[in-house]
Amino acid sequence: MIITNVEAFWLQCPIAESKQHISDYGLLTHFDMTLIVVTTKSGLKGFGEAKAAVGSSGVCASIVSCVENELKPLLVGKDARNITRIWEHLYNGTRDHYALSRGRKFPILGRRGTTISAISGIDTALWDLKGKSLEKPIVEILGGSCRDSMPAYASGGWADADQIGEQLGGYVSRGFQAVKMRVGVMDNTVNNSVKRVEAAREAVGPEVKIMTDAHGTFSVPEAKQFCRRVEDCNLYWFEEPVSPDNPKGTAEVRASTTIPIAAGESEYTSFDIRDLIQLRAIDVVQPDAAIIGGISETMKTAHLASVFQLELAPHCWGSAFSFMAGVHAAFASPSATIIEFSLGGNPMMYELVEESIEVSDGTISAPEKPGLGLTPNWDFIREYSQTV
Structure with a gap:
């Protein structure tokens, strides 16, 4: 070796x-x-x-x-x-x-x-x-899988208010019972983001989980206004409401709402996640294995999530390699209950490797192949x- x-x-x-x-x-x-x-x-x-x-x-x-x-x-x-x-x-x-x-x-x-x-x-x-x-699969070396399978959420949702229902409904028709849509500066105004979320909730019904992701583009006042106006839409979480350069602002947004706040994909090392937790800025921890320091730091972050009783939801938007790194870490962590599954155009997920990465009826099974389980x-x- x-x-x-x-x-x-x-x-x-x-x-x-x-x-x-x-x-x-x-x-x-x-x-x-x-x-x-x-x-x-x-x-x-x-x-x-x-x-x-x-x-x-x-x-x-x-x-x-x-x-x-x-x-x-x-x-x-x-x-x-x-x-x-x-x-x-x-x-x-x-x-x-x-x-x-x-x-x-x-x-x-x-x-x-x-x-x-x-x-x-x-x-x-x-x-x-x-x-x-x-x-052995990596998850087994990390202590073994905490569950045999896990629900996945369909990550996409860029359509405007008139079409977002159809777009997210398409994800649901494929078996996903949780969907994520983008909001924030791409909508020009908070009002437009609110309209899109309201249209999404009306289209998919009350039982489907909806996550929103602002990519850190709202100001603190805008994020607070957004949260206040979509409180009745029962969002599962609101991701990166403001810039990752403003963790105190993220904490301020969290303190203003009952909507769970998610963040972490832009952070480097578990030290950054520790700081967010100490600021009481997040409810959902989202390390990206290709950014935070690999599987090793992802697992340190997972342990932090477990200790502070927060949800772990690795950021899995990338190639098949970072996706499976996040999957192995998630299955090894008792704090993870749902996996991100990209529905955007992503040749690195499907054409870069020989294996076929699949979600069946909105669910992904625990990894079983040695290592990451991938062949370039x-x-x-x-x-x-x-x-x-």
Whole structure:
């Protein structure tokens, strides 16, 4: 299990025009991801994903450079089984011996952003390697699955007030009993967001769970107004009401409403999640394994959620690799009860891997295949790899 090579591939694939949508990020015409590949002396390969952006598209050149020029030299020759030790080494750099001997962090300056995203992909690849070497799914190594299956929620909902009912109703007709729609600045006004939510609730009825996601685009007063006006719509949660740069504002919004507040997909490491919890800003914790620090930090976040009796709902909008990383962590956590399932145009979910990721009647089963349970489609990788 000695690491002999670490590679990073920036993949960029066009989204079919029929599956493109417009959000506050604009018209999404392509999907980007950074595929991390860690190879051991025996030839065994582990795979992970690192993100340059929370949304579907982002320039991944800096992550590729970080992995291949900064982190790879630190990894080659290491035992891939020592996942926690490797994480500490990458996070603390040349001071890792202090961190390990003193029992606390001495992080490098670049402990957020690109470096943590790069570590995220590497960490997930190491968990994938460990699972494959033991011929066990990652969830089993994490302590085993807390449930045999879990409901999934259909993540989409960009249509206007006249069409949102039909769009979300289409998700329900596929078996989903929970749906998420986007709101916020893309609607121009709070009033338009409210109208869309009211139309959605009327269309799907009272029993279907509705989540809303503002992508952090409301101001604090706007978010409060939105919450007040949709209180009767019985939202399951309101996600990222205001900018992640304003955690106290998020706490202020939460204090003003009975609607559960969700956040976490834009945060790096469990320390950021700890801060949100201490501010009493969130009810639902949403780490993204490709951003927060891999499966290792996702599980630390899951433990925080459990201790503080909050719901864990990993952000699973990405390629098949970050999706399955979130799925394994969710099934291993008693605090997770529902999984995000992207219904946007996402070739990285279906064409990047050989396996078919499926939700049956709105439900996803606990993973059973070794590691992440995924096999890359190398023809796809070669076709859509970008030169850095």
